[in-house]
Amino acid sequence: MTTRKRPVLLRLALAVLVGATLSAGARAETDDMHILIGSYTHDSDSPGVLRLRFDPAKGRIDPQPLQTLASHNPSWLVLDEQRGRLYATNENSPTHTDPVGRVSAWQLDSSGEHQLIGQNISLGDEPTHASLSHDGRYLFISNYGARPNPGGSLAVMPLAEDGQPLPVTQLLAHQPSGVHPERQQAAHVHSAVPSPDDKRLLVSDLGADQVFVYRYDPRNAERPLQPDEPASIELPAGSGPRHLVFHPNGKHAYLALELSAQVASFDYTNGNLIRRQLLDLKDVASEVRHSPGAIHTSADGRFLYVSDRGDYNHIIVFAIDSDGALREIQRRPTEGREPREFAIAPDGRFLLIANQLSDDVVVMGRDPDSGKLGETLQTLPVERPSDIKFLAKS
16 A cells, blocks of 8 residues: 655644744743643654643644653553653554554653653553553553454553553453454453542443443452443444543443444443433434544533544534433534544633544634634644643643
8 A cells, every 4th residue: 555755743834933922911831731642653753742832822732842752652641640640552563663562651750851661561452542540550451452363452550659560460351242344353442441439440342342340449459350240331233332431520421432433321320331322423324434533521521522533524512411411512523534532621712633644633712611612723733643631731
């Protein structure tokens, strides 16, 4: 297959506009924000993770990196801001320069720079997602595992007191549903999310059409996860669960179903997900390919956002009613291809989209009151962006 020459990592296109200085009414230095952008390094010129300055007054990213963190295919970023740490899944596979799936860790030093403190293997191919237990003791790693053999798995990686990733102590696998002839012939763990009370872990397996529920008990240090009762939540055959997110109040959850292009809403009580809605993102009569990816609520819990990739490339916005039910209110083009992830600014006024296949990060305005997305404020060239996280300036 012929591959085009991709743009330079951060084309400065005449760099910063001449005379671009802070106006008298611009933010104080203490209001400055930083963002972290992960990006795929396989078949690109990206170094891995970029740390850049974000202007919360204007909604613009300074294109000059503050720091670059060399790392192979950092597809998902996990922040432990309480301890000043950053973790990244290195989504490697046997066809990549580094053929081994890994997790890398950095610590913020006294000067505010991220310093690499350790790395360990994930015992699976293509670790695509990770989450941190609320007590900071473990990373739960989703090894997607694109190859049918061995497929995907969930890895439990303990963390040392200084944050270094230790060898995996527990590896869990599931039975695939086999419904989809290509995507479900093996398990493909796509996300693992701790419950709000940190008593359970909910694991979305795209290959199994189930969300598996595990009890979390750190007293069993080597094997802190055990199947809950019930051990899983069945989903429609061939739906392909991808990412799950909890409502800020902990009483509801929302799930992106990648293969069926749907969003499911649930009530959540003591580990039980009770499905209330199953909403189609595509028109049944349409042949346009949809592929839901990222899913996040606003900080105030009033709105839900879903990125829909494939040939569609939109952000779909839902209002969340007082009982947790969803009402669609907007569909906004992402101004790029394959919106893999996105992040909402802490003040709720901007949404940043990582368009993986168009090699850019798009900044859009957002109305915190209506939840709707507005004009495009910036398109920043970044090769193969995979994830975006806001980081308060140290």
